[in-house]
Amino acid sequence: MQAVAIAIPAIYRSTVGKKAVMAVTGGILVLFLVAHMVGNLKIFLGAGDFNHYAEWLRTAGEPAVPHRTVLTLTEVVLTLAVLLHIWSATSLALRARAARPVKYESRKKSHARGYATHTMRYGGVIIALFIIWHLLDLTFYAVNPLGSSATPYDRVIADFAPDRWYITVWYVVAVLLVGLHLWHGAWSAFNSLGWRTKRNDGFLRGLAAVLAVVIAGGFVAVPIAVTFGWVG
Amino acid sequence: MKLTLRIWRQTNASDKGRMVEYKLDDISPDASFLEMLDVLNEQLIAADEEPVAFDHDCREGICGMCSLVINGTPHGPERNTTTCQLHMRKFKDGEVIDVEPWRARAFPVIKDLVVDRSPLDDMIQSGGYISAPTGTAPEAHSVPVPKPDADRAFEAAECIGCGACVAACPNGSAALFLGAKVTALGLMPQGQPERWDRVVSMLDTHDDAGFGGCTLTGECTVACPKGIPLDVISRLNSDYLKATAGGKKK
Amino acid sequence: MTDDTFYTDGAPIADAKAPHGPIEDRWTTRKFEAKLVNPANKRKKKIIIIGTGLAGGSAGATLGEAGYHVVQFCFQDSPRRAHSIAAQGGINAAKNYRNDGDSVHRLFYDTVKGGDFRARESNVHRLAEISTQIIDQCVAQGVPFAREYGGLLDNRSFGGTQVSRTFYARGQTGQQLLLGAYQALMRQVDAGNVELHPRHEMLDLIMEDGRARGVVVRNLVTGEVSHHTADAVVLASGGYGNVYFLSTNAMGSNVTASWRAHKHGAYFANPCFTQIHPTCIPVSGDHQSKLTLMSESLRNDGRVWVPKQAGDTRRPADIPEDERDYYLERIYPSFGNLVPRDIASRAAKNVCDEGRGVGPGGLGVFLDFADAIDRLGRKTVEAKYGNLFEMYERITGENPYDTPMRIYPAVHYTMGGLWVDYDLQSNIPGLFVVGEANFSDHGANRLGASALMQGLADGYFVLPTGLGDYIARNNLPPVGDAAIAEAETRVNEQIRTFLSIDGDRSVDSFHRELGHIMWEYCGMERTDAGLRKALELIPALREEFWTRLKVTGKGDELNQQLEKAGRVADFFELAELMVVDALHRSESAGGHFRAESQDEDGEAKRDDDNFAYVAAWEWAGRDAKPVLHKEDLEFEYVKPTQRSYK
Structure with a gap:
């Protein structure tokens, strides 16, 4: 373990290390997304279940640990993961810019397949902006029409009300970007961690695609269902 | 064939450089791209102008000396083909063709289309070898190598060191070059003793040279004249992480 | 026989270094008799090497490892680009892994005979002995030779030999061997034993007291002309096939290093011995800058023919069977399409001279795979020659599965080169010559898969002995201004x-x-x-x-x-x-x-x-007649016979 502790800063300075950090932090965020999505889908079980789940998030671990301990720890880990993920991406992007100080005159053609690959950097920025909005909306209630006095269920219903369709569109677009991000990101993470072999590439690409579709689909379901009145 | 060429001209490393247009008539479709440039240069010399400097040597697709980004694509439009093996029949009569040098901070332009690719040698120098002093070798058959390993090692060892992967990569990374060498040597039993030192040392050299980091865009493998597969990069990552985080490098 | 209108006779020369006695003991004897350099002194001894191909690269790696201070130059931007990289076929070694009757003596015999009895027996025998060590060395470096399913090395028969002694790495054996030598060289660069100067061209030899003491080089990037002095100079600068302009050599391959040494007195031996390879892609027009070799292995299944009628310009498919002349099969019924390189080349020239050549300018013959595809199936043919067919199509735009290939001979290798003794030292003391740049081992004709063997034998194993002997015997003062x-x-x-x-x-x-x-x-x-x-x-x-x-x-x-x-x-x-x-x-x-x-x-x-005899020529001045020094060849072990392939 000592070797690991000493090695990490050196690894992190390397380009491969930075990608590994992105892969690991991305993995943590994917696990979070899966849990978050499962929680979201409880809305289809009705207000009671959904509100109870929201309350449980805060009471989990009691009475062994004080109120909101588990949730706070999760938030700390997630914040760290997001920061490291963004920091690594930014550092690699700056490095890439420095690595080619003179650009090509003729339009650089892309020959590798994969639209998702080319959305990683600007898509990541949009996703980051979306997370800020989302936190202001349903964590801090600053931009939510109902605010802190309502139940979580009511806040969601009010958020995606049919006359606030533009909010729904914003959420759907952002979530689809998350899907694209995952599609390349997950496959790229498998590579960054060195898991890809000559034979398993088809499987890894498939796994990444399934992950992207399931997560994007699961998250899109709630705002759409609310806007179209299938819930509430 | 009639052609219009827009070629990057740069007197020396400190010159700013610019694209210059040239017209060519009567180019044979059977000429190779470099032979077409030979014809241009003969015309320039006849007109008392400086011919275009470009790197080339074997002209049979193996030495890795020729380069050129043609219409935005390293080694031009044909897959798995070096510039010297690209023939003019792949272009249309009357076409406008852009010709530029490899672009990377690690590959500064020396003159016109000639760049300095010595960082690729630096990477090999920092560990891209197996230490086997002359005369120390055991009998060749003393260590059998499974055929699949030997074949895969060969596939990675086909790299001609041209640098097209760097030229094509949006990040300016040489990960494919590096991955190819780490894979080729790491798959052979003879390459095991130095495996973990090699990968760390070579990657450090790569990063210090100012290449970008790999983000798996896959552009390199498409541009590679030998079609070195992308999974060599995964192996590079795996070996590097095992060597460092995994503590295999002693 | 002397026609003194174009040359003058000089004193005969002899190779004074090869020991006498039984041929299989000579190399061992020489290694023992050669003086050794005190390991502590090696660091102070500077060796200049020109070229980084198989011979130069392996020499640099070996001498660096041995402890000498090596300074090495190449005109390319990296040592890995030397033209050895383009060798396709393979490398011979008398390992007898196939148990098919091969031996050092047989490889020796085949090489002397293949060289048409114009090479030295002592040198060739040493080459055959060393061949097995080369394979060991390259395997230890991680060269990915072709292997069988059991994990052991695969062999093939090459160039019409009756034994399978050729080791190969698909069609890129030269590349893989050169990368092995290059990597070993870069390791020595890293260790500080070799000082490497790419993009530098040697333009002159520095001579003092009749010895080679250094070189003048031009930095090809800055144009700066500078000098480097040393205790000995090694030329590993390759062959001179580009004198023909069109050849299978790289564009930059040149004779300059050898030639400038020649003008300082180094004898140039057998310059007229050049190898013309029969299976190259024909010239397509005035723009042509080089010729591309198609592996000799194609003749194993392809049939060579031309129309019987001169000036027949029909498409090959429209020429009926009885109007075709499969001339190699007709003239050489027992070897057919597999006759040696020189014979196949000349036969192609003859039919083209008769006006029966095909393609642009009538300089080409068909190499037809239709029968092979019928007999073996397209899949098998593809598995065997797929990459060659692709290369052919890339260059000519024609698909050899549908229409016969067109081939024509092209200059490929030069057996002649600077004269050297058994130690690979030229007649200028301190000037050593290795690889294709010297004249030594192939006589008047080189066998397939022997060039790689000779380059590596010279650099890894032969040079260090003779060079060490020279260094040990000569403690030289600094070179004067x-x-x-x-x-x-x-x-x-x-x-x-x-x-x-x-x-x-x-x-x-x-x-x-x-x-x-x-x-x-x-x-x-x-x-x-x-x-x-x-x-x-x-x-x-x-x-x-x-x-x-x-x-x-x-x-x-x-x-x-x-x-x-x-x-x-x-x-x-x-x-x-x-x-x-x-x-x-x-x-x-x-x-x-x-x-x-x-x-x-x-x-x-x-x-x-x-x-x-070996004709070793001395430079007498640009407008003076060259001087001929003869080195008589003696054949004690392989009795000269006339070759026949009928």
Whole structure:
């Protein structure tokens, strides 16, 4: 373990290390997304279940640990993961810019397949902006029409009300970007961690695609269902 | 064939450089791209102008000396083909063709289309070898190598060191070059003793040279004249992480 | 036999270094008799190596490892680009892994015979002995040779030998072996034992007290001319096939290093022995800059033919079977399409001379795979030759699965080179020559898969012994300024001359014309009259070169025209010597076919009574006649016979 502790800063300075950090932090965020999505889908079980789940998030671990301990720890880990993920991406992007100080005159053609690959950097920025909005909306209630006095269920219903369709569109677009991000990101993470072999590439690409579709689909379901009145 | 060429001209490393247009008539479709440039240069010399400097040597697709980004694509439009093996029949009569040098901070332009690719040698120098002093070798058959390993090692060892992967990569990374060498040597039993030192040392050299980091865009493998597969990069990552985080490098 | 109108006779020479006694003990004896350098002193001994191909790369790696201070130069941007990289077929070694009766003695025998009895027995035997060590060495370096399912090394038969002794790495054996040597060299660079200077070209030798003591080089990027002194100089600068302009050599391959040493007194041996490879892609037009080899293995399944009727321009598919002439099968019924390189090449030339050649200019013959595809199925043919077919299609735009390939012979390798003794030392003390640059082991014709073997044998195993002996016996003082200044002045003077002629013809136009003369009169078939004509044409063109040459740009920058000018100037002088050598050798031997010396069937006829010697030429001045020194060849173990492939 000592070797690991000493090695990490050196690894992190390397380009491969930075990608590994992105892969690991991305993995943590994917696990979070899966849990978050499962929680979201409880809305289809009705207000009671959904509100109870929201309350449980805060009471989990009691009475062994004080109120909101588990949730706070999760938030700390997630914040760290997001920061490291963004920091690594930014550092690699700056490095890439420095690595080619003179650009090509003729339009650089892309020959590798994969639209998702080319959305990683600007898509990541949009996703980051979306997370800020989302936190202001349903964590801090600053931009939510109902605010802190309502139940979580009511806040969601009010958020995606049919006359606030533009909010729904914003959420759907952002979530689809998350899907694209995952599609390349997950496959790229498998590579960054060195898991890809000559034979398993088809499987890894498939796994990444399934992950992207399931997560994007699961998250899109709630705002759409609310806007179209299938819930509430 | 009639052609219009827009070629990057740069007197020396400190010159700013610019694209210059040239017209060519009567180019044979059977000429190779470099032979077409030979014809241009003969015309320039006849007109008392400086011919275009470009790197080339074997002209049979193996030495890795020729380069050129043609219409935005390293080694031009044909897959798995070096510039010297690209023939003019792949272009249309009357076409406008852009010709530029490899672009990377690690590959500064020396003159016109000639760049300095010595960082690729630096990477090999920092560990891209197996230490086997002359005369120390055991009998060749003393260590059998499974055929699949030997074949895969060969596939990675086909790299001609041209640098097209760097030229094509949006990040300016040489990960494919590096991955190819780490894979080729790491798959052979003879390459095991130095495996973990090699990968760390070579990657450090790569990063210090100012290449970008790999983000798996896959552009390199498409541009590679030998079609070195992308999974060599995964192996590079795996070996590097095992060597460092995994503590295999002693 | 002496025709003293074009050369003068000099004193005979002999190889004083090869020990006597049984041939299989000679190398061991020499290794024991050679003096050793005190390991503590090696660091202070500086060795210059020119070139980084198989011979130079392996020499640099080995001498660096041994502890010498090596300074190495190549004109390419990286040592890995030397033209050894392009060798396709394989490397021979007498491992007898197939248990098919191979042995050191058999490889020795085949090589002496294949060289048409114009090589030294001692050298060739040593080469055969070392061949097995080379494979061990390369495997230890991680060279990914082809293997069988059991994990052991695969072998194939190559170039018509009856045993399978060729080790290979698909069609890229040269590449893989060179990368092995290059990596070993870079390891020594990293260790600080080798100082590497890519993009530097050697332009002169520094001589002092009759010894080679250094070189003058030009930095091809900055144009700076500088000198490097040393205790010994090793030339590993390759062959001179580019004297023909069109050849399978790389564009930059040149004779300059060897030639400038020759002008300091190093003998140039057997320059007329050149190898013309039968299966190359034909010339497609005036734009052509080089020729591409298609592996010899294609002749295993392809059938060579031309139309029976001269001037038949029908598409090959429209020519019925009975109007085709499968001439190799007709003339050589027992070997058929598999006759040796020189014979296949000459036969192709003959049918084309009869007006039956195919393709542009009538310089080509068909290599047809239709029968092979019928017999083996397209899949099998694809598995065997797929990459070659692709390469052919890329270059010609024709699909060889549908229409026969067109092939024509092209200059491929030069057996001649600087004369060296058993230690690989030239007649200039301190000047060693390895690989294709020397003349030593292939006689008048090189067998397939033997060039890689010789390059690596020289660099890894042979050179260190003889070089060490020289270093141990000679404790040399620092080189004086006068010798350095003289060489530098000569180089600067020549550069100034090139830039100041300011004529109206490009270097390439001269090179093309010279190549044409050489191909026409000193190519596959040489005649007394033709060679004499060449002896008039070449000096005339050379005069024109020095008065009408135009080199653009300046000397203190990257100037590719200036680089070429120096190389072509040397090719002009070499060309003349080749013609003189070809003219004086009125026998046919290996790659050198004199029309006057053939039997009634048109086969090459050797003249052992008069020509069983190495012709080592001494430079006497640009307009003076070269001086011939003969080294008699003795055959104690392999009795000379006339080759027959009928």
